[in-house]
Amino acid sequence: MAIEKMEMGEVGTSLMSSETKPPPARPPNKFERLFQPCLAELVGTTFFVFIGCVSVIENVESAGRLQPALVHGLAVAVMVACMAEISGSHFNPPFTLAIYLCGGMELNMVAPYLVSQLVGGVLGAAMAKVMTSRENFSKASGAAFALLQTDSDIGAAVFGEVAMTCLVTMVVLLGAVNTTTRSPMVPFMVGCTVIINILAGGDVSGTCLNPARAFGPAIVHNYWVYHWVYWVGPITGGLIAAVLVRLLLGDRKIRLILK
Template sequence: MPPPVRSYVLRREDEATHPDSIRAALAEFFSTFIFVFAAEGSIFALDKMYTDTGTTVTSLIMIALASALSLSAAVASSIHVSGGHLNPAITFGALVGGRISLIRAIYYWIAQLLGAIVATLLLRLITAGMRPLGLILASGEGELRGLLLEAVMTFALVYTFYATAIDPKRGSLGIIGPLAIGFILGANILVGGPFDGASMNPARAFGPALVEWRWRHHWIYWLGPFIGAALAGLIYEFMVIPTEAPHHPLHQPLAPEDY
């Protein structure tokens, strides 16, 4: 699905009821389900295999790998239908950048949250009632530091998403977009996992929080990602993507694949 041109609108023509909007929302639901099922499921698997569920290097790598691989696959399976957001923060960054209408953003947010909830419920059913731990700050970590960490990690995620999935001049770079997006998520989990769980995705945090009704520090996993996503969307839109084609008086402009 080619990225739409930048525009700030409530909705595009017939978008609220157009079949493409419904298909896009369904793609967001199923792809978010795929991602959260694997990302949260890796934590369930660790709890099943080991009695000591504390954070270790092995468990951190396993969670980062499961999250990165599942996100890459989920983005690849939906990018041609919905743009492959799978994350309310990415949708918010696209909204701030004018790449998605408000109506479609609302559709995506509902679908993403429902996908995360269903994935968590099914995990609890399949694992014989094992309880999802959810995302909370590590002992000794302050809320402000957690908020800043979520904002910085989500900035990196949304910036990478813009560069590989939205930028009109991305050229052949779009082919490896899902892989790059998965890589930055996995890398950020290796950095932020021991501190706050490294969510970068409000839906990923919301599913377990709702199922287990654990809301401690939950606001951090909404406000931090939304701040980082908004900054990434604005910076990439207005400082990286040119508003008009550059002029090259002495030579022909490069083709997109030559950048």
């Protein structure tokens, strides 16, 4: 009798463990490894730039910088939360470069991500042009960054883009890549960082922080005045953030020195 009970207990344990044991994970196929992440970057960047451009083109003067700040920040937070498990939710060339330098992605995906983001920026700006009136679109220069008009403003604008992109890139790296500081709150943190950056530096440089966000409207509206600022500044800021995390702030797996 005792043997029978023991055998029944063993069977019961076996059945219970078989019910709770998760099925073996299926390795991702080629579509999931290569094409789906690029599509996610394309779609995510498209809608981010679309919503951001519309918020600038249709901005109410009484709202000042608050309307574009909230729209860009909340759009980033939503898209990051939705696409994070597909592509990592970069939507920004400096983020992709910094994440690669910190070991967060493979080299063979860097160029496809960058192309997807730039194409998404153009599509998003084109969608904004279709949605908004011709008068408002032209008045806002298609949501391209038309704030800089003289050489005397360039130094402050470049520094602002470098510093603010460095800040938001560090939030991305420490919140999503670095193991010891990784947080499920990273979509909220990145969105909040975008909001405070736009509120703080919107009147200095326009607070681009993203070459794809600048490139799309520049193509669609054909506005290229001081456009290089919005490539040099954000990319430099992203690289500085990557160096800080790689050398000093990262965990032992990421940090190259002082391990």
